[in-house]
Amino acid sequence: MMNVAQAMTKCLELEGVKDIFGYPGAAICPFYDALISSTIRHILVRHEQNAAHAASGYARATGKPAVCVATSGPGATNLITGIATAYSDSIPMVVITGQVSTELLGRDVFQEADITGSAEPFVKHSYLVKNPREIPRIFKEAFYIAGSGRPGPVLIDIPVDVQKAEIDFEYPKTVDIRGYKPSIKGHPLQIKRVAEAIKLAKKPIICAGGGVFATDAKSVLVEFAEKYDIPVVTTMMGIGCIPSKHPLHFGMLGTHGKKVANLAINESDLLILIGARVGDRAVTTPGVLEKRTKIIHIDVDPAEIGKNMDAQIPLVGDAKVILGQIIKSLDETDKHTEWIFRLNELKSQEKIVDGTDGINPKRFLQLLSSKADENCIVVGDVGQNQIWTANHFEIKKGRFVTTGGMGTMGYSVGAAIGAKTAKPKKQVFAICGDGSFQMQMMELGTICQHDIPVKIIIMKNNRLGMVRELQKNLYHNNLTAVFLDGSPNFVTIASAYGIKSKSINRLDQEEEAINEMLQCDGPYLLECVINPDEPTL
Amino acid sequence: MKHTISILVENHPGVLSRISGLFARRSFNIESLAVGVTDDSTISRITIVVDGNDYTVEQVEKQLNKLIDVIKLKTLTPSETISRELMLVKVSANSSDRGDIINIVKVMDAKICDITRTTMTIEASQTTENLDNMLEILKPYGIREVVRTGTIAAQKGSDTITAKK
Ligand SMILES: Cc1ncc(C[n+]2csc(CCOP(=O)(O)OP(=O)(O)O)c2C)c(N)n1
Ligand SMILES: [Mg+2]
Numbered sequence: 001m002m003n004v005a006q007a008m009t010k011c012l013e014l015e016g017v018k019d020i021f022g023y024p025g026a027a028i029c030p031f032y033d034a035l036i037s038s039t040i041r042h043i044l045v046r047h048e049q050n051a052a053h054a055a056s057g058y059a060r061a062t063g064k065p066a067v068c069v070a071t072s073g074p075g076a077t078n079l080i081t082g083i084a085t086a087y088s089d090s091i092p093m094v095v096i097t098g099q100v101s102t103e104l105l106g107r108d109v110f111q112e113a114d115i116t117g118s119a120e121p122f123v124k125h126s127y128l129v130k131n132p133r134e135i136p137r138i139f140k141e142a143f144y145i146a147g148s149g150r151p152g153p154v155l156i157d158i159p160v161d162v163q164k165a166e167i168d169f170e171y172p173k174t175v176d177i178r179g180y181k182p183s184i185k186g187h188p189l190q191i192k193r194v195a196e197a198i199k200l201a202k203k204p205i206i207c208a209g210g211g212v213f214a215t216d217a218k219s220v221l222v223e224f225a226e227k228y229d230i231p232v233v234t235t236m237m238g239i240g241c242i243p244s245k246h247p248l249h250f251g252m253l254g255t256h257g258k259k260v261a262n263l264a265i266n267e268s269d270l271l272i273l274i275g276a277r278v279g280d281r282a283v284t285t286p287g288v289l290e291k292r293t294k295i296i297h298i299d300v301d302p303a304e305i306g307k308n309m310d311a312q313i314p315l316v317g318d319a320k321v322i323l324g325q326i327i328k329s330l331d332e333t334d335k336h337t338e339w340i341f342r343l344n345e346l347k348s349q350e351k352i353v354d355g356t357d358g359i360n361p362k363r364f365l366q367l368l369s370s371k372a373d374e375n376c377i378v379v380g381d382v383g384q385n386q387i388w389t390a391n392h393f394e395i396k397k398g399r400f401v402t403t404g405g406m407g408t409m410g411y412s413v414g415a416a417i418g419a420k421t422a423k424p425k426k427q428v429f430a431i432c433g434d435g436s437f438q439m440q441m442m443e444l445g446t447i448c449q450h451d452i453p454v455k456i457i458i459m460k461n462n463r464l465g466m467v468r469e470l471q472k473n474l475y476h477n478n479l480t481a482v483f484l485d486g487s488p489n490f491v492t493i494a495s496a497y498g499i500k501s502k503s504i505n506r507l508d509q510e511e512e513a514i515n516e517m518l519q520c521d522g523p524y525l526l527e528c529v530i531n532p533d534e535p536t537l
Numbered sequence: 538m539k540h541t542i543s544i545l546v547e548n549h550p551g552v553l554s555r556i557s558g559l560f561a562r563r564s565f566n567i568e569s570l571a572v573g574v575t576d577d578s579t580i581s582r583i584t585i586v587v588d589g590n591d592y593t594v595e596q597v598e599k600q601l602n603k604l605i606d607v608i609k610l611k612t613l614t615p616s617e618t619i620s621r622e623l624m625l626v627k628v629s630a631n632s633s634d635r636g637d638i639i640n641i642v643k644v645m646d647a648k649i650c651d652i653t654r655t656t657m658t659i660e661a662s663q664t665t666e667n668l669d670n671m672l673e674i675l676k677p678y679g680i681r682e683v684v685r686t687g688t689i690a691a692q693k694g695s696d697t698i699t700a701k702k
Binding site: 116117120121124125128145177178179180301302303306307 | 546554
């Protein structure tokens with residue numbers, strides 16, 4: 001016999017969980033009490049939203065479901081933005097919330113919030129546990145559901161009296177959910193059709209998305225592209241699934257992507273979508289495209305196929321498995337030399353416009369990536385800074401992590417904390433704007449308390465730059481509510497936490513500052529003062 | 538176009554709100570929805586009539602299938618489907634109208650289940666279209682109250698929708 005709270009920690013240990021991110025309160029106290037005698041490390045964030053973002057960063061770094069915890073009521077509702085962010089990016093996560101006592105449910109007692117109800121649109125599944133004996137089965141299922149098929153957050157809401165109940169603990173070995181059987185292998189007939197289409201194509205292109213990471217298909221994707229000589233563009237979520245400088249890579253597509261990437265899909269005669277959901281930011285005119293080119297859509301979620309764009313050849317299953325199936329069944333094809341030559345020509349026309357001797361964020365990020373470790377993890381926030389990072393930070397063997405689906409400002413520091421906790425030996429950068437940094441500044445406390453040496457880079461333009469640009473282009477330059485006057489001195493803020501920091505505003509300071517940051521053992525905050533008029537593209 | 542979808546779901550709390558929430562947030566229009574437990578007490582069967590084109594119905598099916606609580610679903614072809622809806626309708630009926638109303642009830646294969654000096658309450662189990670018809674015919678007498686269950690449906694012939702393969 002043990003109490004449910006102990007059983008919860010036991011379940012987590014059995015799932016291989018080493019670290020969790022959270023914030024306590026009365027309704028989750030039994031769990032925190034049990035945590036003391038468990039092997040799990042708890043990282044106390046400064047706001048629950050960042051516990052979810054940290055779990056998101058952790059999950060991306062490990063590829064496995066990560067865990068965040070909060071108390072009932074406001075603790076739980078504070079998580080929602082983080083849960084929604086993870087949901088729209090298909091990140092595996094198990095979210096645990098405390099709840100008021102079972103007999104008080106529905107009476108609007110202190111700190112009661114219907115979190116399973118309010119988070120319903122943003123979770124893959126959720127549980128409100130009323131029967132203590134169901135805890136082991138529910139945890140087992142939650143981890144399975146979160147991590148398999150199309151990954152996503154699963155919420156477990158546990159009333160405080162349930163946490164205190166005594167149960168016999170036995171962890172199930174297997175899961176059997178009759179309503180949940182994700183497909184893994186691609187249908188052989190469809191594989192054959194794909195092979196035929198690839199053989200015939202003169203101007204094929206691969207568009208790879210976040211699903212490539214979710215299925216750990218990076219290396220097989222590169223093998224696939226190389227074997228059939230097919231150029232690759234990525235969505236924002238797919239950045240880094242092929243090294244930036246790979247000769248077959250032609251950048252990110254979409255509204256904020258590279259021109260060559262957009263032209264490439266428009267001129268192609270075969271578009272192979274792999275783990276990409278054809279979001280509106282990535283493909284702005286799916287209706288035109290589906291008429292112009294033949295489309296193969298590989299996705300583990302059948303609901304994504306045909307949702308935003310029709311596909312002649314739908315293929316439901318795990319990207320890694322399916323690419324493997326194709327590679328096995330199809331020999332090398334003709335090279336697409338002319339097509340790739342054309343794309344390279346287009347690519348060579350891209351130029352960065354340099355201004356004065358101030359810091360050009362695009363060049364700065366190129367320089368930073370040239371000096372950073374090959375396998376570093378770089379987390380982009382939201383705004384112009386995100387697009388600069390997406391387009392100019394060269395990914396070699398590392399990861400680019402960002403929120404593509406929701407575009408949640410304030411994501412980067414939390415996610416970087418998570419990634420660094422999961423991979424302490426890797427360099428981890430959070431690159432954010434001065435607006436987004438101020439949505440997460442409090443997490444400097446977490447970094448100090450738990451000794452998580454992430455490097456934070458703030459692109460300071462004293463503006464909500466992305467919105468400023470929008471107002472400039474679409475609202476007659478009527479700039480409103482985009483000035484960040486009143487912002488603190490970030491260097492002083494950092495030093496108040498005892499975090500090393502520096503501010504630079506000239507090109508000739510970049511190199512030294514980057515070196516200093518990279519050589520610093522602890523966390524570091526580097527502020528780059530940039531021209532507020534710097535365009536996104 | 539109206540489409541009838543039969544869904545087998547886990548019979549536990551919260552499932553219905555998951556399904557209705559899904560319809561609301563994805564702008565799918567529910568014409569009617571009926572739920573009841575099946576011969577297996579752990580499974581409920583929901584019959585939903587949705588209004589929309591083929592694209593919508595495909596999306597409804599796929600999105601419903603993503604819900605962990607949904608065990609199985611099938612969109613029924615109208616020509617191969619038996620569908621029924623139960624209706625209780627209370628009409629004004631003084632002594633001079635009673636004979637007429639009784640005739641209508643007979644023709645429509647309905648039943649009179651309650652009668653007062655001024656009203657009659659009719660029970661009818663029909664297709665939705667027939668019920669609409671009947672209401673149209675009863676209108677002149679004065680309809681006081683209409684209660685309908687929403688459509689339930691099963692396949693014609695020996696085919697069934699079960700949780701097993
Ligand atoms: C939570 C949240 N609120 C509002 C927005 C809308 N938004 C998108 S970009 C942006 C400006 C970001 O400013 P900053 O962080 O300084 O980055 P910059 O664009 O200046 O690089 C805003 C307000 C958002 N994406 N997320
Ligand atoms: Mg800014």
